[in-house]
Amino acid sequence: MSWSKVFEPRSFRARFAGFWSDFLHENYRNPEEVSVAFGVRYQTALNWWQGINRPSGDVVALAGRPFQDFLEGRG
Numbered sequence: 485m486s487w488s489k490v491f492e493p494r495s496f497r498a499r500f501a502g503f504w505s506d507f508l509h510e511n512y513r514n515p516e517e518v519s520v521a522f523g524v525r526y527q528t529a530l531n532w533w534q535g536i537n538r539p540s541g542d543v544v545a546l547a548g549r550p551f552q553d554f555l556e557g558r559g
Contacts, residue, residue, distance in 0.1 A: 504544070505535035522547070 512518045519529035531537040
C-alpha cells in the first residue's frame with residue numbers, strides 16, 4: 485500500500501488542532517503556562533488549549549523536540 489493511501493494530509497490537518505490541544509493538556513497545567521512556554525499571547529494559548537486553532541509549523545517543530553513520541557500513531 486502506498487504512503488498516500490495510508491496517510492491523508494487533509495484529514496490530519498483537519499484534526500491537528502485537537503491533537504495539539506491534547507498535547508498541551510498532557511504537558512502543561514493551563515493556558516497561562518502555554519503562553520509563557522511558547523511566547524504567545526494569552527488568547528492564542530487559550531485558542532490552542534480549547535482546540536479552536538492550531539499553531540504554525542515552526543512552533544510545532546520546536547515544541548516537538550522534547551516530545552518526539554507524541555505524534556507517533558496519530559496519522
